[in-house]
Amino acid sequence: MKKPRTRSLQWVLVRRLILLQAATLLIFIVLSAAALWIADPRLLVDNEAAVAAIKNAVDRDGNGKLIVHETDELRSFREGFPNVWYIIRDGSGQSVRFGTIPDVYARNFGDLLGAADHATIGFSEDDPRPEAYLERVSTKAGTVQIIAATRSLRDKTEGLEVTISATVDVAKNPDGSRNWEKALPALTAIIIILLLPIVLVMGTTTLVTTPAVVRRSFAGLVDTVQQAARIDIGTRAMQLPVKNVPQEIEPLVHAFNQTLARLAQGYDRHNRFLTDAAHELRTPIAILRTRAELLKQEPQSARLLHDIERLSHLAQQLLDHQLLDRPADQRQIIDLCDLVSRVAADFAPLAIEAGYDLAFEPPAGKVHVEVNVLQIERALANLVRNAIDHGGGSGTITIAVDETGGVEVHDEGPGIPADECENVFEPFYRLQPQSRGAGLGLNLARQIALLHDGTIRILAGSWQGARIRMALPVHPVTAGSGKGGRPMAAADPAGLSVF
Structure with missing residues (x-):
C-alpha cells in the first residue's frame, strides 16, 4: 500500500492566502457595484460643480426677473474659485451674468446649444479660451440654462492641471430608464479588462513572494527540527531552542524538551541502578x-568455579555500560594496531x-584513529x-587489523546463521538458551562502535566459523603527531603474532 503523502504547511498557507486575496477582491467588487447601483453617483468637475452651486441660488424677484441669491453654498464656492463666471438664461430670453465672461460665450449659440440639456464646450489645446459647462436645470425660477466656468482664460492656473474625463453612457429604454440587459455584457467585459491585470499581478506576486515569506517565517522552526534530528543517546540531555520558533509551535517545543528531560532522568536512574547493582554484586x-x-578439585567444584566466572563476567558487562556515557572530549588519537595488540595479549x-x-595479524603500517x-x-x-565462549573450544582465534580502520575477530567454531546476524546484537539475546554469556557483549560493542561513527557487523563467506568486523574512521595524522598508546606487540617476519 502506498504511503499517503503528507501535506506541506507552507503551500497550504500560500494557497489559502491566494484564495483569501481573491475572495477579498471579489467581495470588494460586489460591494462597490452594489454601492454604485444604489447611490447612482455622479462625479463633478469644477465647472459642473459651479453649475450645481448656482442652480440652488437662482430665483425671481417680485417682477418676475431672474436673480441670484447669495447663498452660503455659492459664497463658499466663490471663495474657492474667485475667477468663476456664469450666464443664466430662461426660455423668454432673460439672462443674468456674473464675472469676466469670455467674448465667445457672450454670443448666441444658436438652436443646437439652446436646446441641449448638458454639454461641455471646449477648444483646441493651443487656444487660450477656457472650457465651460452648459446644463439645463430646474430651479425656483423654472427651467433655465446655465453656462459656467471657474476661469476666464486657460493661462490663469496655479501651474499644473490634471484633467480626468470619463463618460459612461448606459443603454436606455424608451421611457428613459437604463437597459441593464444590454449594458451588463459590455460592463462585465470592461470590468474584466480593468481587473484582470490587477488579479494577475496580485496572484503572481503572491505566488512568488508568499513562499519566501512563509519559508523565512519557518526558518527558526527548521533549525529546531535539524537540532532535534541530531539528538541521540549521547546527547539526550539536549534542549531545543525556542528563541526563533513561531509562537504557535512554542508549546510543542516546550513539551518536547520536558519529554527529553524526563527520558534523560529515567535513563540516568536506570544506569545508576545497573551500576550500583553490579558494584554490589562484585x-x-x-x-x-x-x-x-578452597574446595577440593572435583567436577562439582570446577563447575561451580565456571558458574562464578560467568556471574563475574555479567557483572563486568553491566559496569561496561557505564562507559557509554563518557564524553567525546575524552578521545585521543592512537595507533589502532597498538591497542588491538594489547587486547590480544591480555x-x-x-x-x-x-x-x-x-x-594477531597487524597491518603493514600504523592505523591512527581518534577514540575513547x-x-x-x-x-x-x-x-x-x-569468540572464546562460542568458538567451539578448539582451533585458532584470529584478530586482524587492516589499513582502513577495520578490526576482525575470526574463530573456527559453528558460526552464526545468516538469519541470526542481526538478532545477536540485541541485548540478552542468545542463540542457545543454555550457552555461556548473558547476551550483552555484542550489543555493548555495537553501541560503542556507533558512538565513534563506526560500524560492526558479521561477515558472510565460505570460511568456517564466525567473522565479526568492527570498522572505525581512520584519522589522518602527520608523522610524529599521534598521542597515546604503547608500542605494538612485536610481529614475526610473516606479519603474524601468535600468542
Missing part, C-alpha cells in the same frame, strides 16, 4: 570465588586455557570474549 562474587577455590592466557590458539581508548578496549574485549 564483592559477594569475589567471596564466592575465594571459597570455591586475552591470550584465557584463550589458551579454553583450548584455542590466538593469532577505554571504550574501544571494552568493545574489542567483548568481541574476543564472544
Whole structure:
C-alpha cells in the first residue's frame, strides 16, 4: 500500500492566502457595484460643480426677473474659485451674468446649444479660451440654462492641471430608464479588462513572494527540527531552542524538551541502578570465588568455579555500560594496531586455557584513529570474549587489523546463521538458551562502535566459523603527531603474532 503523502504547511498557507486575496477582491467588487447601483453617483468637475452651486441660488424677484441669491453654498464656492463666471438664461430670453465672461460665450449659440440639456464646450489645446459647462436645470425660477466656468482664460492656473474625463453612457429604454440587459455584457467585459491585470499581478506576486515569506517565517522552526534530528543517546540531555520558533509551535517545543528531560532522568536512574547493582554484586562474587577455590578439585567444584566466572563476567558487562556515557572530549588519537595488540595479549592466557590458539595479524603500517581508548578496549574485549565462549573450544582465534580502520575477530567454531546476524546484537539475546554469556557483549560493542561513527557487523563467506568486523574512521595524522598508546606487540617476519 502506498504511503499517503503528507501535506506541506507552507503551500497550504500560500494557497489559502491566494484564495483569501481573491475572495477579498471579489467581495470588494460586489460591494462597490452594489454601492454604485444604489447611490447612482455622479462625479463633478469644477465647472459642473459651479453649475450645481448656482442652480440652488437662482430665483425671481417680485417682477418676475431672474436673480441670484447669495447663498452660503455659492459664497463658499466663490471663495474657492474667485475667477468663476456664469450666464443664466430662461426660455423668454432673460439672462443674468456674473464675472469676466469670455467674448465667445457672450454670443448666441444658436438652436443646437439652446436646446441641449448638458454639454461641455471646449477648444483646441493651443487656444487660450477656457472650457465651460452648459446644463439645463430646474430651479425656483423654472427651467433655465446655465453656462459656467471657474476661469476666464486657460493661462490663469496655479501651474499644473490634471484633467480626468470619463463618460459612461448606459443603454436606455424608451421611457428613459437604463437597459441593464444590454449594458451588463459590455460592463462585465470592461470590468474584466480593468481587473484582470490587477488579479494577475496580485496572484503572481503572491505566488512568488508568499513562499519566501512563509519559508523565512519557518526558518527558526527548521533549525529546531535539524537540532532535534541530531539528538541521540549521547546527547539526550539536549534542549531545543525556542528563541526563533513561531509562537504557535512554542508549546510543542516546550513539551518536547520536558519529554527529553524526563527520558534523560529515567535513563540516568536506570544506569545508576545497573551500576550500583553490579558494584554490589562484585564483592559477594569475589567471596564466592575465594571459597570455591578452597574446595577440593572435583567436577562439582570446577563447575561451580565456571558458574562464578560467568556471574563475574555479567557483572563486568553491566559496569561496561557505564562507559557509554563518557564524553567525546575524552578521545585521543592512537595507533589502532597498538591497542588491538594489547587486547590480544591480555586475552591470550584465557584463550589458551579454553583450548584455542590466538593469532594477531597487524597491518603493514600504523592505523591512527581518534577514540575513547577505554571504550574501544571494552568493545574489542567483548568481541574476543564472544569468540572464546562460542568458538567451539578448539582451533585458532584470529584478530586482524587492516589499513582502513577495520578490526576482525575470526574463530573456527559453528558460526552464526545468516538469519541470526542481526538478532545477536540485541541485548540478552542468545542463540542457545543454555550457552555461556548473558547476551550483552555484542550489543555493548555495537553501541560503542556507533558512538565513534563506526560500524560492526558479521561477515558472510565460505570460511568456517564466525567473522565479526568492527570498522572505525581512520584519522589522518602527520608523522610524529599521534598521542597515546604503547608500542605494538612485536610481529614475526610473516606479519603474524601468535600468542
